[in-house]
Amino acid sequence: MNGWRHVYSGKVRDLFEPTDGSIDRMLLVASDRVSAFDHILEPVIPGKGAALTEITLWWFGQLADVPNHVLPDAVPDEVAGRAMVAKRLEMFPIECVVRGYLSGSGLKEYRATQSVCGVPLPAGLADGDRLPEPIFTPAFKAPQGEHDENITFERTVELVGAEAAAALRDASLDIFRRASAIAEQRGVILADTKFEFGTDADGTLTLADEVLTPDSSRYWDAEVYAAGNRTESFDKQIVRNWLAANWDGEGTPPTLPDEIVERTAARYRELVDRLTA
Incomplete structure (x- = not known):
């Protein structure tokens, strides 16, 4: 792209730096790639990158008092709608x-230890139960292709220092509470999320x-949740479920059927519409 040089690709995002040698900004492009169980799958999910970008920018607008990395620079036409110029x-x-709710890896850890990342929880909680209050359960970022490691707050202090650890925890909990209230007004439950x-x-x-975004968060339809369904989320769970039922985890994952691709794309778009309408 004119003015930008590709420097890195993750599971979903591509990173570009300016060709003019400046080091104060970068271009983040959200692709339509989809990953599950640490594998990038084929084919892509049409419109996914645009949905992730639209939701991110919308949330930055809702949280305008929280400093964020987005710069007002125009993005190249080739990636319009799915990219942001960001402060380095x-x-x-x-x-x-x-x-805010018990699910996913948190549920597995709770069943083994009755705690999550060192945070003790009440006995008798079930899959999808709302927690007494939101909890901060950090993870150490792993290299690409490896699983992030769930850690305690004490370990976070060891990694980044007491002041930074407290600031990360407090900011994360505050943003989560505010976002949960905004989502709730739109009939959507924000079960959990991760910030960077x-x-x-x-x-x-x-x-x-x-x-x-639905890639970094678990969202549920409030009405569906109230009716007892705690597994139908606004994300790529459709992909995970199909892959778990049709792949043993060995070798190259199978190609996603058209129907799974279409349903997943529709699920991402539905969340955009529910939140931003």
């Missing part, structure tokens, strides 16, 4: 996970990357 930050090696933060040149704690 010094990123923390911590996934700031907040859980960095510091800018002035040392300001800054919210970065994708924010409160």
Whole structure:
């Protein structure tokens, strides 16, 4: 792309830096790639990158008082609608996970220890139960292709220092509570999410990357949840379920059927419409 040079590709995002040698900004492009069980799958989910970008920018607007990394620079026409020009930050090696409900890996850990990342929880909780209050359950970012490691707050302090750990925890819990209330007004439950933060040149704690998207969060339809269904989320769970039923985890994952691709694309689009309408 004119003015930008590709430097990195993750599971979903592609990163570009300016060709003019400046080091203060970067271009983040959300592709339509989809991953599950640490594998990038084929084919892509049409419109997924645009949906992730639209939701992220919408949430940044809802949380306008929270410093974020988006710059007003125009993005190249080739990636319009699925890219952001962002301020370059010094990123923390911590996934700031907040859980308001018990599900996913948190449920597995709870069943084994009655706690999640060292946070004790009441006995007798079931899959999808709402927690007494949201909890901060950080993870250490793993290299690409490896699983992130759930860690305690004490381990977070060891990694980034007491002041930064407290700031990450407090900011994450505050943003989660505010976002949960906004989603609830739209008939959507924000069950859990993960944030990434960095510091800018002035040392300001800054919210970065994708924010409160269906790739970084677990959303449920409030009416469906109230009716007893706690597994139908607004994300790629359709893909995970199909893959779990049709692949043993060995070798190359099978190609996703057209019907799974179409249903997943529709699910992403439905969440955009529910939140931003």
